[in-house]
Amino acid sequence: MxxxxxxxxxxxxxxxxxxxxxxxxxxxxxxxxxxxxxxxxxxxxxxxxxxxxxxxxxxxxxxxxxxxxxxxxxxxxxxxxxxxxxxxxxxxxxxxxxxxxxxxxxxxxxxxxxxxxxxxxxxxxxxxxxxxxxxxxxxxxxxxxxxxxxxxxxxNPDSPSHSLDTFPSPDLSLIEPDSAFEYLPAIAPERGCTFRCSFCAAGTLSPKVLFRSMNLLEKDILKLLPMCESKILVLVGDTFTVNPSRVLEFCNMIKKIGGGKKFIWYAEGNVNSIRENPEILSAMYDSGLRFLQFALESGVPSVLKAYNKEVDLDYAIDLVRECARLGIFIHINFIVGGPFESDETISRTKAYARKLIAAGNGYLNMLFPYLTPLPGTDIFDNPEKYGLKILDRDLLSSFAFNNAVVESAALSRGEIIWHRFNIMLDLLGETFAMMKLPDPLRNERCVQASLLAGNFHPAVVADNYIDWNDYFVSGWKGVFAKLPEYHQFLDSAKEPFEQLIPIRTSAVVVNLDGNIDFPHVADDLSPIQSRVLDLSAGKLTAEEIASRLGESFSAVKDALIALEKIGAIIYGSF
The missing domain is CATH 3.40.50.280 (Cobalamin-binding domain)
Incomplete structure (x- = not known):
């Protein structure tokens, strides 16, 4: 070679x-x-x-x-x-x-x-x-x-900005080949972020937005067209709708090469940008947009202010209603456990989310990630300013925002977890019962709706092994027991048990006794099983979990064996 x-x-x-x-x-x-x-x-x-x-x-x-x-x-x-x-x-x-x-x-x-x-x-x-x-x-x-x-x-001093036109189209052939894995067609029309949200470092890292020229974007897409048939083209970036004239130019270009007929596409949008330039919504739809994501984060203005995020909440309801009328599937994020979170703020966000569900009329999906303070964000550097205490700064118990790592002045970590679980029970059932997926999304099962929201674990499992309804209704219980690939991995893994890395297969909740629990798998876990499950985020080895908990390895091993038997964890090797 x-x-x-x-x-x-x-x-x-x-x-x-x-x-x-x-x-x-x-x-x-x-x-x-x-x-x-x-x-x-x-x-x-x-x-x-x-x-x-x-x-x-x-x-x-x-x-x-x-x-x-x-x-x-x-x-x-x-x-x-x-x-x-x-x-x-x-x-x-x-x-x-x-x-x-x-x-x-x-x-x-x-x-x-x-x-x-x-x-x-x-x-x-x-x-x-x-x-x-x-x-x-x-x-x-x-x-x-x-x-x-x-x-x-x-x-050394920071590197100067370079035009994105300096760089060639990404060449997928440079990724080591494997015929059993297909990527979704994706392009990055821009880099950077003009916003300064207190929970996100994107604006700090790349405060200047760089755009790739339209003629090169057209070449990028034409190169991907064979992958786009019956698929969704993914536009990767946080700021697609902030430049309305460029959005209209993009829509004209992509419609010319088959957008809306040969393929459909996904983008992230900004509510206020569309409010100020409503003509871009119909232009995006006419050129093939069928999946639009908004990060609303909260239904409470004071919480949005703490996030340094401007969102017209009333207009967002009208926007969801209009998208549903057109047939654009909407995904919305709400953060749980944010600044000054309380029973009242969560109740208000739930009530607001229900208005969105009604307006969405089956064209709406929602995700409720936990607030996860990351380095480079103001919330990470100054949590007390937001009424928060960070309990797990290293995120050892969390992956992809799937576990609470903070507490607020009004809510303990356990209460935040319990609130999120009830939000999922109360709202997602209503959402999925009404859901009307565009055909390419339905054909791919839940992968697009989940992956584009950053919910990575469910995306791959549900795409490959269980259908949309089964995934969300039944959870993951029993899924891995049926997978020969997983058992082949365990049989061939050369690592001793101490070095295997347990990974939760669903979100944790808190049961009525105050222990961490696991819905869809077990009604009750022992205290050590709860603590082990909490740290099974794909980051620590079994041996490292025992050390963190101050427990004997044999006790942690017994807990892991019991958790695997009920489908609460699987193992990774790095």
């Missing part, structure tokens, strides 16, 4: 069949790899979400390709998985230079260098710094990187 100059590893938590994969290609590292390949360097992407991936496969691949550089995109949720992979890579490919980019690395560059044992952190967009690394430029001369010299922390 040919040698590789720069290998990018897109890390997904877990193992087959439970992967934190959205089926959207890893556009960030793929853009860098495509740019490097276009510049004459051999670059490849390994996506650990693909079914062929295993640690043994990676070891063989590294031995045969001996990459000069190996890069990772680091999100806070993936910190532990990447750290374990790095320890493996150091043994197999010791000459490779390890590089981290992504949100967590960009914000926490100093701690990333020391804790993950990597040589270089690339802050912000990675195309140009990666090329300069390969070209042999001195580290001190490369803008936008941080690194260590004899243990001394060095941080």
């Amino acid at each position: 040919d040698k590789v100059d720069f290998l990018f590893i897109n890390v997904s938590i877990g193992t087959l069949p439970l992967k934190a994969s959205s089926k959207i290609p890893p556009l960030g590292v793929l853009s860098i790899a495509s740019f490097l390949e276009d510049s004459g360097y051999r670059s490849r992407v390994v996506d650990t979400a693909r079914p062929f991936f295993s640690i043994s496969w990676l070891k063989d691949y590294l031995a045969s390709t001996t990459p000069r550089y190996i890069g990772f995109t680091l999100y806070t949720d993936y910190l532990h998985s990447i750290k374990r992979l790095i320890s493996i890579i150091r043994n197999v490919s010791p000459a490779s230079i390890l590089v981290c980019g992504g949100p967590h690395a960009s914000i926490c560059d100093k701690s990333t260098l020391s804790e993950l044992d990597v040589e270089i952190v690339v802050r912000g967009n990675g195309e140009v710094p990666s090329l300069e690394l390969l070209s042999g430029k001195r580290l001190s001369e490369i803008a936008g990187i941080s690194y260590l010299i004899k243990g001394s922390y060095q941080r």
Whole structure:
């Protein structure tokens, strides 16, 4: 096998069949790899979400390709998985230079260098710094990187912005092949975010929005057209609707090449932007938009103010009603456990959500993630300003916003979990009973609706193994017991039990006795089973959980065995 100059590893938590994969290609590292390949360097992407991936496969691949550089995109949720992979890579490919980019690395560059044992952190967009690394430029001369010299922390000035037109279309052929896995067609029309939400670091990391020119976007889409038949084209980005003239230009372009006839598409929208420019909604629909996502976050104006988020809540109801009339499927996020959360704020948000359900008339889906304070956000840095106390700053009990890690002045962590569980019971049943999915979404079962909301675990499992109704009504009980792939993994796993990584298969709730519990699987868990389940977020090994809890490993092992028998957990290996 040919040698590789720069290998990018897109890390997904877990193992087959439970992967934190959205089926959207890893556009960030793929853009860098495509740019490097276009510049004459051999670059490849390994996506650990693909079914062929295993640690043994990676070891063989590294031995045969001996990459000069190996890069990772680091999100806070993936910190532990990447750290374990790095320890493996150091043994197999010791000459490779390890590089981290992504949100967590960009914000926490100093701690990333020391804790993950990597040589270089690339802050912000990675195309140009990666090329300069390969070209042999001195580290001190490369803008936008941080690194260590004899243990001394060095941080170069930020990299200047580069036009997105500088970079070629992402080349999917650079992802290591596997015929059993198909990505959804996806493009990134822009990068950056103009908003400054107190719970999100996107505006801090990339405050200037960069746009790719329309003629190149057209080429990007035409390249993906064979993948778009009977599928949904995904537009990746937070700020698509903030530039109305560009939206109209995009709609004209995509309609010309088949939008609405050959394929449909998805985008994220901003309620106030559409209120100020209502003509863009009909233009988007006419050109094939059939799935639109809004992040409302709360139905309470004072909470929205704390989030530094401007949303016209009354207009949002009218907008949902109009989307339903047109046949545009809407997904809306509400955060649970946010600033100054109380019984009253949750009750008001539920009442508001019910108005949206009525307005949506079957074209509405909602997700209720927990507030998850992330590095680089004001809530993480100053939780007391928001009436919050962060209980799990390292997010060891949470993955993809699926567990409460804070408490408010009015609500304990357990009360926040209980409230969310009741929201799900009260509202989602009403929502799903009315749901009218566009055919491409129904054909893909629940994958698009879940994955686009960031609910990664359900997306892959429901897409591959259970239908929409069964997934949401029955939960995950018994699903994994029927999967030969999972048992094959356990049979072939070379890791001792201590090193296996338990992963919850559903959200936790709090039962009436105050213990963490697991709906759809068991009515009662013992105290140690509850505590073990709480830390089974795909981040800690069984041995590490025992250490964290101060319990004997044998007691934790017994709890894990009992939890697996009732379908509450499965195991991963990194």
